[in-house]
Amino acid sequence: MNDAIIELTNVTKSFGGVVANRNVSLSVPRGRITGLIGPNGSGKTTLFNSIVGYHPIDSGSIRFEGQEISQLRVQEIARLGLLRTFQTTRIYGKMSCLQNMQISIPHRKAGFFDMFAYDRPDVIERAEHLLSFVGLYEKRFLRAGSLSFGQQKLLEFAMALMNEPTVLLLDEPTAGINPTLINGLIDRLKRANAEFGITMLIIEHNMRVIMNMASKIYCLAHGEMLAAGAPEEIQGNQNVVDAYLGAH
Amino acid sequence: MTRTSLHPITIGLLLLVGVAAPLLFPAYTNQIAVLWLMIVFAMTWDTLGGQMGYNSLGNIFFFGAGMYTCAVVQIGLYYDVGMYTSGARTTHIVFTTAQYFTGFAFGVVAAGIMAAILAVATSWVVFGLRGPYFAIGTLGVAVAGAELVASWQWVGAASGISMPVFPGAPQTQKLFFYFLLFALAFVVLLFLRWLYSTNFGMAINAIRDDEEKAEAMGLYTRRYKRTAWTIAAFFLGIAGAIFGNMIGFIDARDIAFPTTTFNIFMILMVLLGGKGTFWGPVVGAVVFHVIKEVTWTYFLGWQFVTLGLLIVIIVVYFQQGIVGWLMEKYPERFGVRAASTEREVRSPAIKLAPHAEGAE
Numbered sequence: 001m002n003d004a005i006i007e008l009t010n011v012t013k014s015f016g017g018v019v020a021n022r023n024v025s026l027s028v029p030r031g032r033i034t035g036l037i038g039p040n041g042s043g044k045t046t047l048f049n050s051i052v053g054y055h056p057i058d059s060g061s062i063r064f065e066g067q068e069i070s071q072l073r074v075q076e077i078a079r080l081g082l083l084r085t086f087q088t089t090r091i092y093g094k095m096s097c098l099q100n101m102q103i104s105i106p107h108r109k110a111g112f113f114d115m116f117a118y119d120r121p122d123v124i125e126r127a128e129h130l131l132s133f134v135g136l137y138e139k140r141f142l143r144a145g146s147l148s149f150g151q152q153k154l155l156e157f158a159m160a161l162m163n164e165p166t167v168l169l170l171d172e173p174t175a176g177i178n179p180t181l182i183n184g185l186i187d188r189l190k191r192a193n194a195e196f197g198i199t200m201l202i203i204e205h206n207m208r209v210i211m212n213m214a215s216k217i218y219c220l221a222h223g224e225m226l227a228a229g230a231p232e233e234i235q236g237n238q239n240v241v242d243a244y245l246g247a248h
Numbered sequence: 249m250t251r252t253s254l255h256p257i258t259i260g261l262l263l264l265v266g267v268a269a270p271l272l273f274p275a276y277t278n279q280i281a282v283l284w285l286m287i288v289f290a291m292t293w294d295t296l297g298g299q300m301g302y303n304s305l306g307n308i309f310f311f312g313a314g315m316y317t318c319a320v321v322q323i324g325l326y327y328d329v330g331m332y333t334s335g336a337r338t339t340h341i342v343f344t345t346a347q348y349f350t351g352f353a354f355g356v357v358a359a360g361i362m363a364a365i366l367a368v369a370t371s372w373v374v375f376g377l378r379g380p381y382f383a384i385g386t387l388g389v390a391v392a393g394a395e396l397v398a399s400w401q402w403v404g405a406a407s408g409i410s411m412p413v414f415p416g417a418p419q420t421q422k423l424f425f426y427f428l429l430f431a432l433a434f435v436v437l438l439f440l441r442w443l444y445s446t447n448f449g450m451a452i453n454a455i456r457d458d459e460e461k462a463e464a465m466g467l468y469t470r471r472y473k474r475t476a477w478t479i480a481a482f483f484l485g486i487a488g489a490i491f492g493n494m495i496g497f498i499d500a501r502d503i504a505f506p507t508t509t510f511n512i513f514m515i516l517m518v519l520l521g522g523k524g525t526f527w528g529p530v531v532g533a534v535v536f537h538v539i540k541e542v543t544w545t546y547f548l549g550w551q552f553v554t555l556g557l558l559i560v561i562i563v564v565y566f567q568q569g570i571v572g573w574l575m576e577k578y579p580e581r582f583g584v585r586a587a588s589t590e591r592e593v594r595s596p597a598i599k600l601a602p603h604a605e606g607a608e
Contacts, residue, residue: 052464078466086464092457094524095450103450107466115468115475116446118252163465 005030005167005199006051006082011060011070013043013050020046022223023060028167033193033200035214037207037234039244043223044203045087048169052084053077064167079108081166085173087203089152093145097136097155100144101127104159127162134158134188150177154185161192167199168192174206182206186213211235219243252445254438262437266430270423281426281494283537284433286517288487290529291436292480293514298524299444300476301456306374306386307484308511309393310363312504314485315492316397317362318355319409322493325351333404343412351412356489363485367478375473378459387507394505408499411492425494432490436483437530443479444526452476456524512559513540519562522569531570 004027013021020043028034038044050057053074062070064082072080092100102123131137134154139147144155153173160168173189174182186209192198204210210217211231219227219234221243227234234240254262266284270277289307296302323332326347331337343351370389377385398406414421443449451472454462462469492498505511513536521532536558543554562569568576575582 074463075466075468078464083466084464086461090458090461090464092454092461094457095453099450099453103447103454103462103467104465107468110468112471115448115451115472116443118446159465 003030004028005065006201007061007063008047008051009061009063011047011050011062012058013046013055014058020223021050021057021220024220024223024225026218026225026228028199028201029216030199031193031197032215033189033202033213035210035217035231036201036203036220037205037210037217037240038220038226042220042243044220045171046223047220048084048171048201048203051077051169052082078163079106081106081108081164082169083160083163083165083167084169085156085160085171087171087175089149089156091144091147091152091155091159093143095144096141097131097144097147098124098127098140100155100159101131101140101162104162106164130158130161131155133161135184150181153177154181157185157188157192161196161198164196165198167201170200170202172203172205174204174209182209189213207235252442254441259438262434266427266434270426274419277422277426278494279537279541281422281429283534284426284429285487285491286513286533286537287433287530288429288436288483289510289514290517290521290533291433291440292483294518294523294529295440295443295452295476295480297515298518298528299449299456300452300473301459302378302473302476303383303515304386304477304480305383305507305511305515306370306388306390307480307514308505308507309370309386309390310367310481310484311488311491311510312390312393312397312500313366314359314363314488315498315504316403316409316488316500317485318352318359318489319411319492319498320403321355321358322348322351322412323409325354330402333402333407333409335407341412343415345415348412348415352493356486359485359489360482361485363481363488364478367481368474371474371477375470375477390505390507390511394500394507397504398500404499406500408497408503411496411498413496414493425490428490429487429494432483432487441526448472448475453524516559516562518569519567520558520569522571522573522575525569525571525575528569528571535570 006028008024008026010023010025011021012019012023024043024047036044036047049055051062053069053072053076057070060070061068064077064080069077069080069082092103095103102119105123128137128140131140134157136151136155136158139151144152147155153176157173170189174185177185189200190213193200202210202214214231217229217231217234218225219237219240226243227237227240229237269280273280293304293307296304296307320329323329326343327341332341374382374385374389397403403409414424416424451462451467454467455469455472459469488504492504495503498504517532517536518529519532520536521530522528539558540555543551547554566573
């Protein structure tokens with residue numbers, strides 16, 4: 001797998017005496033959907049936070065498109081096109097959905113005077129396209145904070161797309177969403193992957209969802225990489241089943 | 249989408265009120281002039297505290313810095329500042345009309361620029377802080393400013409500076425400073441209306457709602473915060489320059505850096521009117537100023553008790569403020585739309601290829 005867009009080598013991160021990630025290596029192939037699973041507390045979100053620069057790592061290397069990013073800060077990494085969504089949905093609650101979208105344009109090349117740009121018709125058009133893509137077009141003038149939890153997740157996903165990322169890290173995109181909406185969300189994630197060519201790394205607890213989407217799955221347990229492989233291999237891996245059922 | 253400019257009728261009304269007020273109530277010209285100053289205070293405080301969610305307790309620093317910068321420029325253009333402020337000086341110094349207005353004009357410009365420079369400089373320190381730490385950190389800046397100036401012999405230290413005397417009749421002086429403060433408030437209103445309609449407004453709102461999210465989305469949050477702080481400082485510096493000349497005598501602790509009066513009034517007015525709303529600070533300033541003038545006139549001696557009571561009442565029972573409360577009650581009147589009923593013909597199957605030139 002030479003065309004890895006994200007390459008982690010022996011990443012270790014500990015908080016005080018607790019080692020959250022120990023020598024984790026992982027590679028995310030370009031243009032694909034990769035899954036990251038593991039029981040609660042296995043270090044998945046810590047790994048996400050390390051990748052996006054939320055906290056410094058103790059040792060190891062994180063490369064994005066060949067560039068070492070483990071020393072960069074959150075905003076710098078986001079501007080490179082590596083974007084994450086949060087497990088607990090985060091949107092700008094007091095602003096309208098449309099404004100949430102408008103402010104999510106990529107800031108890669110934003111200069112000083114771009115701070116004072118007006119509502120640009122192309123930005124609004126694109127925001128409305130994406131809002132209708134996730135089914136929130138009718139709610140575009142509502143305050144984002146007044147949406148239901150599931151709708152906020154969809155909005156957060158649309159905001160991420162608005163940012164035109166190269167890679168999207170999704171932390172439990174289907175958690176707390178009702179089963180009917182989940183199918184719609186899977187479909188949209190797949191389409192975003194296929195139509196926009198966005199590479200995805202997804203943390204997910206819902207096995208049906210992740211087995212359905214990912215071409216490759218990594219499984220973490222107790223902060224260490226337990227298994228990696230195609231969905232079928234992971235499903236048949238006795239270690240993974242044990243980790244989930246608590247045999248460790 | 250927010251309008252980029254005030255409605256022409258609003259502009260007309262503002263101008264009408266601004267011009268008519270001192271003509272209708274000539275006895276209250278100074279009080280109304282201070283009201284415009286209060287509006288500038290409230291509006292600029294709300295840029296950070298309301299729109300950006302950074303509660304600053306140090307805005308008064310820029311007011312005082314502007315006031316002293318203006319004084320130093322006004323005096324320094326024609327005399328030696330140390331000699332002018334010296335307590336041992338026995339000569340009487342009179343500024344000619346030309347000297348006064350030239351010095352004042354340069355002083356006002358210098359005050360705005362100096363306040364902005366100080367804002368950029370302090371931003372490196374204060375924006376390392378968030379939440380209550382930011383509030384305390386900025387208060388530290390204001391208190392330190394006051395103490396530094398109060399012990400700086402060259403600018404008169406604790407005995408202050410007697411400003412150059414206005415070359416004209418008292419009535420002319422009143423009107424002159426009245427219209428300057430009114431013009432400043434008018435410009436601030438127009439400018440902030442425009443500013444909030446740009447990306448800048450959305451970005452500082454985003455920082456208020458969830459700064460971590462804004463960072464994760466790649467916003468240059470530091471740049472926005474620093475610019476907001478600098479804009480507020482610039483206008484406060486100019487306000488300080490004008491107010492110092494209007495009062496005629498400036499001193500560090502009570503007039504230039506009054507951390508317990510003007511500094512707290514700013515916040516109180518915004519809370520009273522409605523934090524984060526455009527007209528809230530204006531309404532708050534008007535209501536507060538009237539209450540303050542009445543208590544200062546009729547309950548002298550009890551004015552700080554009344555003030556304290558007002559703070560408690562606002563903070564405990566009326567946090568959303570007057571305009572905030574109205575917006576909650578009648579959202580449609582403020583352009584907050586409920587679920588739009590129009591059904592969209594646009595099909596979700598629309599082609600979604602990213603724009604070629606991108607939404608940069």
